[in-house]
Structure formats: C-alpha cells, structure tokens
Amino acid sequence: MPLKKSPLAPAAFPSFPEIAGVRFACGNSGMRYKSRDDVMLAEFAPGTTVAGVFTKNSMPGAPVDWDRKILSNGTARGLVVNAGIANVFTGTAGVRTVEETAAAAARLLSSTPEQIYIASTGVIGDPVPTEKITGLLPRLAETLSADGGETAANCILTTDTFAKGAVGTARIGETEVTIAGFAKGSGMIAPDMATMLAFLFTDAAIPANALQSLLSETNEKTFNCVTVDSDTSTSDSVLLFATGQADNDLPESYDDVVLHDFKRALKDVMTNLAQQVARDGEGASKFITVTVTGAESDASAKTIALAIANSPLVKTAIAGEDANWGRVIMAVGKSGEKADRDRMSLKIGGVLIAENGGRASSYREEDVTPYMKGREIEIEVDVAVGSGSAFAWTCDLTHGYIDINADYRS
C-alpha cells in the first residue's frame, strides 16, 4: 500500500540526537510488512524513570493493559514496539504474547519483565505470531545503537506517510538536558488519547511521580487536542522515559521551579509531534486549528472544539475549499454545550463571518476564498456565554481517507 507523503509533512525529519542512556534497534518480523522494519527494541540505562498515559477506550489491547500494570514500578529498562498487528481483542493468547515478549526482552537486557514496556498497533483481532517478535529480539539486542532514533521512528509506522520526530532542549538548574521523541498515527485518532503511539526520551533525571505529572498535564494540551476521525484507538499510548544520565540536580517534585524550563520544552516537543499526527491524518490535505472562546468552561470549550473538528461536514467542506461556515454553526449546536446563538461569532482565517445570530454585514465570501485554498485553516468561534477556551487540531476529510480505510487490510 504505497501512500503518497502528506502535503502537510514537515520538510524533513529533525536531526535526532543521541540521548545518553537510550539505544535502539529495529528489524523485520515478516508478520505483516515484508520489506521494511516493523519491530523496534529500545534499551534504557539502569535507573531510568518512566511515565505513561493511555487510551480511555474500554477495549484496550493487551500491551496497554500490561503497561498500565507495570507503570507503578516507575522504572524502565526496555521498550518493544511492533507495527502491523495491534494485539487487541486477542484474549488470553494476547496476554501471553505480551508476557513472553517482556520476558524475552528482559533476559536480553538483564532486566525484570516488569521493566519492559510493550506497544503494538495495526489490525485489531488478528492473533500475534509471538515467536516472530521474540525470535527477532536476540539479533536486535546485538545491534542496539544510540544513533538509531530516526530508524526507530520509521519502524513503528503503519498507515503514516512520514515519520514524526521532534527535539528540544531545556535547562534544569545549571544542566542542559535534551528531550527527543517520535510518534506514529494517522487514523483511528481521537482524544483520549489523540495519538496512537508516542515515545519521548530525555537524559534528564526526574523522579517517576514528578515525570508522570509532567506528562499527564502536558498531554491534555497536546495529544489530547488532536482528532482525525473521532475514532478512539484501543492502543493509544504515550510513554516518557528519563534516563537520568544528564546528572542534573534532582527536582524535589513536579512543582519544583527547577522544572519550569523543562515543562516548556516538553510542551514544545509534544505540541510538535501532536500537530504532525494531525498533519498526517489519513488523506489530509489541510491542517485545521479550531479555537473556541467564550464557553462556559474550558471543558465545554473543548467539547465544542472537538464537535467542530470531528464534523464530517465541516471537514469535507474544507477539503472542498468551501467556506461553508453554516456547518461550523451546526457543529457548535450539536455539541450539546451552552452557546448563545444570537450573540456568538465566527471567524475563518481571521475574517469575521458571523455575529449576532447572522452573517456579518461586512462579510464577503471572496474575502476568504483565497484563504480556503491554503494548507492551514484557522477557525475561531466565540460562543459568548463565559470565559472558557480550548483548541483542537485536525485535518480535512478527503477521498484519501476513504481510499485508505476501505481497503486497509487487503
């Protein structure tokens, strides 16, 4: 299934730095993709702390169950990711797959299985040929390399059209630390979580409980603002590994002022990756930012923003480069949230289109026609009932989405 690279992709994958204490290796299992790597092993130095956030779908895959269970240990020594089969709705066989994979990796990395994280994406319900993963791991363990980040970012993809990476640096006290991460996902993407898989690595030393608070908070304003098709995956996982090799002063807690700059950098990296996921939405030709203000609360604003961002009619209109703004009004109304029809206002590309219950008298459609032909579309709605605000990132709904999804397994 050769997919054309999304026109919204960044110019290039970033120069992916080595993170002290992290090594990668990739290989082909032959389980689904024949001519590319599809299994990734990452090794973390002893003492690495870990944080994770996972899908809220009530049918999570066996890897999500596993990761959730071991997360309370707070430390990680390895990560195994496979692409092509999701190990979801696979019953006790799926649980065994995870246990055997963790055990095999643990032996190779001199770890316990409870320090090995697992993630899988791909077809739901198909059984996983476990030995194709476990049989590959010894060779991967021999080829672990600190400079394998970009290869790893490619290895975990499924219907993605480009690898998604982001890099940042921050100071913790006097020490400069690095954060680098990659993500995959382009369909079955909706909050909570919004991406399918994202892995973040830093050489910073941060206690696990503080790391978890950092990740959970930042996730709300990044990956949980992305939607492609409103379908919440059963596999979504974001994991943040901190190797501690930078030897910075250990923050006392999440609130420690020493973490201020790290929070900024983490948010930048996660924002970058989350936007790339929407930019690689299946069939995407436009990147859409929806901003809602004046809502009853931030949560209400987010519900409205997602109602707009998930509306097939809004998304097809944008695909058609049509400023059919009435559909945005419809989506606000279907959200079920409080909005004042007769006082709300709507802008597209900064142009005031509607206010006071009707079309703005200043509005001429030709004012936004050229804007609609662009790659980046901004929709701003003020619902005029309060001060809550939120945003959502999404993409348009095109023939490409149908092509990819009507024919995914064949």
Place this chain on the structure above:
Amino acid sequence: MPLKKSPLAPAAFPSFPEIAGVRFACGNSGMRYKSRDDVMLAEFAPGTTVAGVFTKNSMPGAPVDWDRKILSNGTARGLVVNAGIANVFTGTAGVRTVEETAAAAARLLSSTPEQIYIASTGVIGDPVPTEKITGLLPRLAETLSADGGETAANCILTTDTFAKGAVGTARIGETEVTIAGFAKGSGMIAPDMATMLAFLFTDAAIPANALQSLLSETNEKTFNCVTVDSDTSTSDSVLLFATGQADNDLPESYDDVVLHDFKRALKDVMTNLAQQVARDGEGASKFITVTVTGAESDASAKTIALAIANSPLVKTAIAGEDANWGRVIMAVGKSGEKADRDRMSLKIGGVLIAENGGRASSYREEDVTPYMKGREIEIEVDVAVGSGSAFAWTCDLTHGYIDINADYRS
C-alpha cells in the same frame, strides 16, 4: 449537481393516497434550484390536530423556533416548506421571513398565522429572499390538489437521490384510517433528530395531546435510530397532521386501546421512512443495521449502537466490503459505555466472529466475505453486562459522501 439514484432505493415511490382534508401544491421560487419545484404548500381542513418533534441542535433554524412556539395551539391549517436555503443562523431577518410566510399563507387559507407550520432545509447562514416564497404562494393556493402527495415529496428534496414515501392503514374502532407520509434528508443526519424533515398525514381524528404522545414515542424507535454522518441538523422536524375527516370514534387519550392498531401502523410508516433516509445517505452503497444487546440499559445500548454506526472506520470498512470487525470492537470501546471485553460477542450477517475476548475459534473470514458484498449488512453485538438493547440504522461511508459534501455549494 445530478446525483445518481442510491442503489438502496426502493423499487418505486408508493402509490400515495388522497388523505381527506389534505391538499398540496408545489412551485419553483427560483431562489436556488432553477429547474424544479422547491416550495410546497399544504392545506389542512379546519379542525386538523398536529404533533411535532424537532432537532435538539442548540442552533435551530427560525422555522424550528416558530413551529415549536405554535405547537401548543394543537391545530394546523397549513404547511409551507422550501428547499435550498435553510433559514438557519439568519438572525432577525430569518424570523421576519417565517412571520411573513406564515402571515401570507394564513391570508390565503383563511387561517391565523399561528396555524401555519414552516420548514426549510438547505444551506445554513444564507439570507432567504422572502418575497420569492410569499410571491409564489397565491398561485400555489389556487392549484391545491388532494392528489399532489408524490409531487410534494419530490419538491422538498435537496441532496436526496429519491423521494421517500410510505403509506399504511389502521383501524380505530370500526373505522379504517389512512396514514401517509414523506421525508427528505440524506446528509447532516444524526439523532436527535435523525431525519431532516418528515411530514405525516392521516384522516384519523385524534386529539392533539394524544397525537403528540404517539409521535414522540414512535419517533424514538424510528427516526431517532437513523444516523448518516453524526452531524445533527439545525432544521430537523417531524410533523404529524390528523384531519379528523375519517370521523372515527375520538380516542380519549394516548392510552386508549382503540389506538392500538394506529400505533402499529404509524410505527410501520415511520420505520419505512426512517430506513429510506439511511438508504439515501449521501454516497450510500450499503444499508447497515446495528443491533446491540446485553447492555446496562436501553439508553446505554443506543449509545453503543450509535458509536458503531457513526464510526468512520467501521463505515469505510463496510464500503470496502471488508469484514474488519476489530473496528466494531474499537467503536464499542470508544462509546464510554459499560461492556465486558472478555465476555462480549460479535456477529456479522449472523456469523459468530468474536466471543470471550477474542476471535471465535469457529470463525473463518471466507464465511462472511460473500455477505460483505451484499447491499444489506447486519452487525450484532452483545456486550454481556445486562439486558438493555437498541438498534441503529446507517449506511457506509464512500467516495460519494466526499464528492457531495466537498462540493455542496458550488
């Protein structure tokens, strides 16, 4: 925009009977569609009772506001429907359009404006050229005819590819009464309400309050089970007019046993129309029935059924004739409703595919492959936590949907 007739359409429009006390007339206003009728006037005999149910979208059009306001009067003398411009988000001008239209029709039908119902569908936000409607009404009033039902059913269409009619008869006591109705709608269709417009006419004599209970109850199990694209329209209205000309014994209340057969017939007619709406879903190539059992409650079952029926990934898989059942599992999980992953079961076309948390051992994909190529797809899910049940009707998501909606206004 010539659209090919849906392959799911019934063989023919039903023979539409004259309903004593109802007359129709249609004409072209020239406001949007140039070469077909787009305004319908219906006249009802004095004493006609009326019931209505409307969209729950919080941005309703001016016609919905108007109908809601006058519904408590309980009687109707006329109905004016236009296609092409929805009169939604049109501010005070839209309110004037409705008031002037009702006043003009009332003068012609020797009625009060508060007995004239209005419905409009089409583009949201465009101003309505009121005089194109009111200027046409005198001519329509002169051509009112009892046999104009099929013409009227065609006149109200927008992106529909076929007119949707249904007819039934029932006994109230010793008297045979007729129910006939037509509906329009094929996109921006989701509960509540599920259709855009449906009008039902009967010669039965039924008090307005009983009529309202009949309509509201039946609507829950018919139009409110249809979804095409999860986008809830701002115009959805279902109106039921009872002229009383059949001169049956007047039921005392909704609970009167004399209404038993009428309830059955009304449900048959509304079921028929509701299914036709899904069969004319924009771009539809398959009609899908989702049945959910074993839920915590009927309401929970309906939420799950709609999560499946609205999932773009489920709908594109069916368009691709792909039994990608894992996406159904995903949709159950994203619904947020209680379901037992490790005990639930799933059938497609009656074939058991999944049970006890995994693929059924008896399942072979070739067992459903021929079935997926058919026009009618049945999905049955038992979520194994209780005894609640519900169903939903929808259609697949195809290139046709994108074609129609990326280019609707041009």
